[in-house]
Amino acid sequence: MPRKVAVAIVGGGYHGLSLAFNLADRGVRDILVLDAGYFQGGASGRNGALVRGGFSSVEWTRFFGHSLNLWIGLSRKLGHNVMFTRRGYAIVAETDRSAAMVERALKVHAAEGLRSVGLDRAGVRRVLPAIDADRVKAAIHFANGGTAPHHAAMKAYLAACRERGVTVRYGTQVTAIERTGGRASAVWAAGQRIDADAVAVAAGAHNPDVARLAGVELDGAGMRIEAIAVAPMRRTIDPGIALIDRATYLHQTGRGEIVGGCEIAGEKPRMSLASDMPVMAHTARHLATMFPSLGAARVLRQWAGQVHVSSDFGPLLGQHPDLRDLWLSAGWLYGVAGAPASGDLLAKAIVTGVIDDRMAPFAVDRRRRNRPIVEESTVNLEH
Numbered sequence: 001m002p003r004k005v006a007v008a009i010v011g012g013g014y015h016g017l018s019l020a021f022n023l024a025d026r027g028v029r030d031i032l033v034l035d036a037g038y039f040q041g042g043a044s045g046r047n048g049a050l051v052r053g054g055f056s057s058v059e060w061t062r063f064f065g066h067s068l069n070l071w072i073g074l075s076r077k078l079g080h081n082v083m084f085t086r087r088g089y090a091i092v093a094e095t096d097r098s099a100a101m102v103e104r105a106l107k108v109h110a111a112e113g114l115r116s117v118g119l120d121r122a123g124v125r126r127v128l129p130a131i132d133a134d135r136v137k138a139a140i141h142f143a144n145g146g147t148a149p150h151h152a153a154m155k156a157y158l159a160a161c162r163e164r165g166v167t168v169r170y171g172t173q174v175t176a177i178e179r180t181g182g183r184a185s186a187v188w189a190a191g192q193r194i195d196a197d198a199v200a201v202a203a204g205a206h207n208p209d210v211a212r213l214a215g216v217e218l219d220g221a222g223m224r225i226e227a228i229a230v231a232p233m234r235r236t237i238d239p240g241i242a243l244i245d246r247a248t249y250l251h252q253t254g255r256g257e258i259v260g261g262c263e264i265a266g267e268k269p270r271m272s273l274a275s276d277m278p279v280m281a282h283t284a285r286h287l288a289t290m291f292p293s294l295g296a297a298r299v300l301r302q303w304a305g306q307v308h309v310s311s312d313f314g315p316l317l318g319q320h321p322d323l324r325d326l327w328l329s330a331g332w333l334y335g336v337a338g339a340p341a342s343g344d345l346l347a348k349a350i351v352t353g354v355i356d357d358r359m360a361p362f363a364v365d366r367r368r369r370n371r372p373i374v375e376e377s378t379v380n381l382e383h
């Protein structure tokens, strides 16, 4: 374990590794990533693998559009195959309200130069032949969206970090963050103090707890998300899909499994890795309702993961307003999609002090300043 580093990063999921890689790529040496768990033990190894570039708000679309472009070139940048597949991504609306949101989103995409198209009924049948098209009122298709399985992409990030001299240690919890003269100055792990010029927190669902180690508060809380995998079948669905009114997402993996999940209303433990029967039953019902041919399929597996969601469900990216040199890559609900951009733009901010326009709206103190971002197209019941 080093005694002194330039940047100590708490958390070795997508966001910790993406930040470490981008810092190293900008010439920073002595970067340490510490993770309490095992490689891919957090949400970064438990997700739906969907990469979406366009949303309904200008802020999200700019940020995630940039991230999508980075995903497309990521294998070359890392020197390892992340297996990003441009199979497309579709947002499906079944109500007048969500259809109106789709129309607004399409205007945002056009203004931002994002390649998306609105689908009429015939278009829905062409892009999603297995869907019950009579239920669909409007849809958006992104040709460039797709999937990136974490077994490949996380492995690629880790290998690229290590090749650039980043020290990454799993099974090593950060237990304290020291502050000196209004700045974060050291972390404690494995009973040892490590001086740091800067500390970055990318601890997923535990972000608020880790921020508290430094004596500061962070907007938001942990939340559980679940997914199921359905037994492999012949190619039925090409793009990744968000069924917006059902708070449901799905895609078909390269192995032919349908992986999807949904949110259901009602009280449930927010911080638990237990999966439960009602979520599985609802997910199965939504999938079989919208894709009748899935009705006969068997559920193979079900699992849960935990993420950190902010009060407006957007990422929290930048320096903490109450503590200099404490940086956050937090609040990731769409953290697979956003990982390349978060590392790129946060590393730029740490190294150069320049806050990129695409990152600025996601400032950590926006709730305090009463500047929430209204994003209507996430697969999320609570908004």
Ligand SMILES: Cc1cc2nc3c(=O)[nH]c(=O)nc-3n(C[C@H](O)[C@H](O)[C@H](O)COP(=O)(O)OP(=O)(O)OC[C@H]3O[C@@H](n4cnc5c(N)ncnc54)[C@H](O)[C@@H]3O)c2cc1C
Binding pocket: 010, 011, 012, 013, 014, 015, 016, 034, 035, 036, 037, 038, 040, 041, 042, 043, 044, 045, 046, 047, 048, 049, 050, 051, 172, 173, 174, 175, 202, 203, 204, 205, 206, 210, 224, 225, 226, 227, 261, 303, 304, 305, 306, 307, 329, 330, 332, 333, 334, 335, 336, 337, 338
């Ligand atoms: C079921 C499910 C489906 C999802 N589907 C999608 C999807 O299709 N598309 C998409 O874009 N996003 C999806 N997500 C969200 C995405 O997976 C997350 O946003 C993303 O993985 C978050 O990455 P992270 O690096 O912030 O956190 P994590 O991957 O959770 O990593 C945080 C790490 O911090 C470590 N840590 C915590 N406390 C400490 C400490 N004190 N000291 C040291 N280490 C610590 C943990 O061990 C953990 O490894 C999904 C999530 C789930 C659960």
